[in-house]
Amino acid sequence: MIEFRKEFFADERDDDLNEVGKPTRRQDILGHVTGRSPFFDDHLFDGLLHMRCVRSPHHHARIRRVDTAEAEKMPGVVRVLTGKDVPTNLNTLLSLLDFGIDDEPILSTAKVAYRGEPVAAVIAATEAQARAAVKAVRVDWEVLPHVLDVEEAIKPGAPTVCEVYPDNKFIYHGKYDHQKLRFGDVEAAFASADHIVEGRYQMSPIEQAPIETCGAIAAPEQNDRYVCYTSTQALFFSLGTAAKVLQTPSSRLHFIGGTVGGGFGGKVDSIHEPLAVLGAMLTGRPCKYAWDRGEEMQVGAPRGAERWYIKDAVARDGRITARKFIGYFDSGAYTRLSSYAIIKGVGHLPGPYTIPNVYADVYCVYTNRTPATAMRGFGITGVDFAIENHMDKVAETVGVNPIELRILNSYRDGDMKAHRREAKNCALVECCQVVAEKGGVTLSPDARAATSLTGGGGERAQIPNFTATDEHGRVEGFDTGSYAQKASAAATAPQPPRTLPASQQPTSRPVQPPASHQPAIPPTPAAQPAQPAPPQKPAASRSGAMRFSSLSGFRRR
């Protein structure tokens, strides 16, 4: 049921290696199959405490008061944490890359923006006691109007989900409320097309569903350090996030992981490590914070929903001459990684095809639902579903065999892609041919003779002489970080930019002009809380935060 087709690209490979290419048995398989590989949850220290969160029952609500008094008196309860106990109670995951504005509280104090958002964390001797005490925490809610649909959320007058982005759209490069892709002139191509094919596609939210739910166990280590056993997919992301949130030098944190019971993207968010370490700091005892299955499915970030609109200009023979995308990523209540996935998605458009005119506006939209995050194929799976569904409609419209349509439009070595880099190392044509052969689908002689190595480049390597650009969605007053930000856009546009009539809607602005990396509105009134007295007071507020971008010298101001 599996074959290796070594005849393809054989002259590009040396197949005579000692170890690479061999079906060697996994290093860790004996431990796994005998149940002895240690996962984070196997580090059950003596005296281990258990943390459970008090969560919002509402999609959107202001927090008038959190009363933990009764819960604190419950059997086994050691401590109840609220936002004021978290040294830096606001973060965005990609702040380590200097991308985006801190927008998400660790334990919310001002309001909640999704059902399941944590507002307090109970630490108790047993999990059952922690669960019981969670029910005893009284929260006085003022329910607010909410919005759940991406296109509703960006209409004027929609409830603001996250005050940092008042119009419910992430701001790209401090300039636009969406990520643009402009290559050639799609409108001109639509005007002269033989066929126009349009579609709307909806990718569903999906749970990563690892067998091991997300979690961490932290404990005081000797010499005033803390050890943290974690299921993270990104050890230094979690360590850096914990250092930032806890205002602790990273040298005081000892993170151990590496053997994880499935991740699929759902274990990047670094939710558990900061709170588990904080619990260990404030109680002086080992502390475990992990999701149960219900939390994993409804509170843990899923693969976010995506909505795509695609419009193609198609010639009679099946060649696609223009493709336009409008995309909406449902980020949920906070940014996490959706903003970044959109850039990845935009760099992927228009899929593995060479199309001379491509346009995309892709929005990262905030709605009152669980924040979305990474999952297998992040930024790509949803739009590939849309593109390949759409390709079938194109094939039907022009009456071309669906496999031949792909081969006809396939990108080849040397072609110019819409993000203005040359394609290389292509192999789509060959994959199509192999599947057609296996499936008994007869291809035309042209489609059979095609290769990824030939037919590309030349005219297909050219950047269009004219690219239609525009300023719609322009915003002012934002700085969403310097990550991968091009200093001057105008300098890179060799063609005279054509400014489309600007939409007359008012320019989006943050409520207050934020200083860089400060939230427009501090969602936590007590952002600098009375220190919860961790054993050592940090010297500087951001000393612990490990910014990969600054370490790598990428930061620019």
Next chain:
Amino acid sequence: MALHRGRGFAAINYPIGMNLGGDPSQALVHSNPDGKFTVALSAIDLGQGMKSVTRQIAAETLGVPVEDVYVDTADSDTGPHDMGSFASRGTHRMGNAVIQASQEARSVMLEAAAEELEVDAADLVTDGRGNIHVKGAPSRSITTMAASQAAQFKQGRTIAGRGIFLIPLSEVDPQTGEMTPVSCFAHAAMLVEVEVDDETGEVAVLDMQSAYEVGRALNPKLVEQQLRGGAWMGMSHAIWETTEPYYPSRDHGPEDFNAYVMPGPGDLAPHHISVLERPAPDGPYGGKGPGEMCANPVLPAVVNAVYDAVGVRVDDLPVTPEKVLRGLKANGGAKPRKAL
């Protein structure tokens, strides 16, 4: 009331590594006096085989048997920085870092061997079975163990190496989206056969025929594991799974595996896989990273197959029986196309 069969096709490519680069991975390699090597990383093994593939890469580069290499990963006190195991970056980024670290360690090992054999290190080769010998003269040889012991106790050399792999960060043009997103792509094509019950709206995937181009298959068994599991995951996304069945409504959200609908063993379709290997010029021994992309072609292929079978095109995932039945009703019954 009939069962209708249809076929659907999709083709995709997939960017390898963190979009835009700027995502370093580091590796440290050192030998003990017995000539056994430890590779220290901070990469995460999620079950995909991170430890195993880096172990093979280290053994290949060092020129020692794979049993002589152990990968120790994800202890922040001992493992150097790595961005993490996501974005199909593990094999590509970490594999390259391990190659660089292993090359440095290997060169010291060969210098130590050269000193013992009184030859030029440039004339030495490894046989991958624990021996170092003069090129073309296998009898003039020394074991990697003896070379390591000599380095440690006689010559005072550290057989160790450091490696890092970093694709520099690319900028993004806000106006045009010009960028350098990634350095290589994996590819796939997929033909799926489904059976649709026009009475219940249920869809069964009967068969999957695929071709995956993954760069060099560094370990064919690990590649197969990814492709097989990933394709079933894609099948599951297409017709079963979602955390919000009536999205954008949040009602009826599942909280356990009874309500979170997934295929059982009896629902899994046979999958006939063909692997193509076009080495990535900058990949470790040409490897790319098959893990993420293998699910992607299945989603649209299933949707296209349902349309081929009964003429109902479901543009909203997942393809639930309810959506199929509503589509059939709107169309006035099944309209098989059999176009493929």
